[in-house]
Amino acid sequence: MSTFTDNLAFEIAPLLRGLTFDGKKGLIVHRCEAKSVALNLGSVGEGDSIEETVKVWRQKLDEFTSTYRLWPAVIGFDHPDLQFGLGTNYDEAVRGEGVSMVVGLAPSFTRDDVVRDSVAIVTGGAQGFGEGIVRSLVEYGAFVWIADMNEAGAKKLADELNWEACITVAKAVQVNVTSEESVKAMMDRVVAECGGVDLFISNAGVLRSGSVKTMDLKDFQFVTDVDYTGFFICTKFAAPTMALQNLPSRAYYTDIITISSKSGLEGSNKNGAYAGAKFGTIGLTQSFALELVEDNIKVNAVCPGNFLDGPLWSDPEKGLFVQYLAAGKVPGAKSVEDVRRSYESKVPMGRGCTTADVIKAILYIVEQTYETGQAVPVTGGQVMLN
Numbered sequence: 001m002s003t004f005t006d007n008l009a010f011e012i013a014p015l016l017r018g019l020t021f022d023g024k025k026g027l028i029v030h031r032c033e034a035k036s037v038a039l040n041l042g043s044v045g046e047g048d049s050i051e052e053t054v055k056v057w058r059q060k061l062d063e064f065t066s067t068y069r070l071w072p073a074v075i076g077f078d079h080p081d082l083q084f085g086l087g088t089n090y091d092e093a094v095r096g097e098g099v100s101m102v103v104g105l106a107p108s109f110t111r112d113d114v115v116r117d118s119v120a121i122v123t124g125g126a127q128g129f130g131e132g133i134v135r136s137l138v139e140y141g142a143f144v145w146i147a148d149m150n151e152a153g154a155k156k157l158a159d160e161l162n163w164e165a166c167i168t169v170a171k172a173v174q175v176n177v178t179s180e181e182s183v184k185a186m187m188d189r190v191v192a193e194c195g196g197v198d199l200f201i202s203n204a205g206v207l208r209s210g211s212v213k214t215m216d217l218k219d220f221q222f223v224t225d226v227d228y229t230g231f232f233i234c235t236k237f238a239a240p241t242m243a244l245q246n247l248p249s250r251a252y253y254t255d256i257i258t259i260s261s262k263s264g265l266e267g268s269n270k271n272g273a274y275a276g277a278k279f280g281t282i283g284l285t286q287s288f289a290l291e292l293v294e295d296n297i298k299v300n301a302v303c304p305g306n307f308l309d310g311p312l313w314s315d316p317e318k319g320l321f322v323q324y325l326a327a328g329k330v331p332g333a334k335s336v337e338d339v340r341r342s343y344e345s346k347v348p349m350g351r352g353c354t355t356a357d358v359i360k361a362i363l364y365i366v367e368q369t370y371e372t373g374q375a376v377p378v379t380g381g382q383v384m385l386n
Ligand SMILES: NC(=O)c1ccc[n+]([C@@H]2O[C@H](COP(=O)([O-])OP(=O)(O)OC[C@H]3O[C@@H](n4cnc5c(N)ncnc54)[C@H](O)[C@@H]3O)[C@@H](O)[C@H]2O)c1
Pocket: 123, 124, 125, 126, 127, 128, 129, 130, 147, 148, 149, 150, 175, 176, 177, 178, 203, 204, 205, 206, 226, 230, 259, 260, 261, 262, 303, 304, 305, 306, 307, 308, 310, 311, 312, 313
């Protein structure tokens, strides 16, 4: 038996989200002709039983709901009453207009619907793999928080996606994944506005290569802080909310996915800080998976091969192709193209990894509810597991 603490609002929100989604993707609302409906769920206070409260809420919600998928949003923590909006999308939910809909059959569920109506957070979502993941998740119907240190870049992407969709499908939130305060503030905002999070993609990462003989400790620690410790901090603050979402039905699966690397599966010459951190994320993945399975939180890693078209490699000024050419890392290479061909030739499937490849792995992980703690390679055959 668990009880509410003094952090009441941030506990109520995920519970409500869990209750309305109830493990079957969506609150289903019967015919209701009023433009908005006020449903008084009663008051709760510190020390009250969570299980008993959820039972009462379930009865009240069941009285006016049946089977249509709606998008819940929890807003208004500044008000004495927590406001809980419902809609077929975020904008409707915030305005509380969705309950005015008269609906027919529940929509069919196809493979592309795996993340539809989910709330996702993508750290490092402003560019590179993260940006591609954000775009795909929005395309497949998720509501995405673009969480990045680069707030301007995140906002630009959110504005573009919202403009294209003509509704709010993404929001920018500034975060530094190496700071507990910053990640907590991000989670508080997401819970305040969306009630919880279904899919947390820990993607933010940095790379500083260098020989173990000469690398500065501060460079080693910089990579470790973002790529390894950042994943710990994100999981620490996402998991309690996800656990509450699961609590009402015990059938509410959520996902934490870290974007590791093929360098998390095999060593990387003169790139030990990065490979060490990426190996480490797989150790965390397995350990967190064991612990969080009781809350129906799956924890997995995706291990992409080199994203040769991404900014890390292809930036014309500081990309790895330019750096490796200048450093003579590829014997005989006379141009950036030579360096690129050399890296492509290491891949049995003959090309670099793309975000389209990575998103397929993400959708598989979310859809698969009989697997956790895995590291899924997406390397064109460059790394093969034993
Ligand atoms: N590029 C590749 O070839 C490749 C291959 C395998 C795995 N990966 C992994 O994929 C992920 C994304 O890589 P990418 O190449 O797209 O990177 P990128 O450098 O293009 O983008 C990284 C994003 O993360 C943000 N970021 C950096 N530090 C942050 C922090 N402390 N807090 C919040 N945001 C922060 C940056 O602002 C940027 O928007 C990384 O984890 C990386 O290790 C990349």
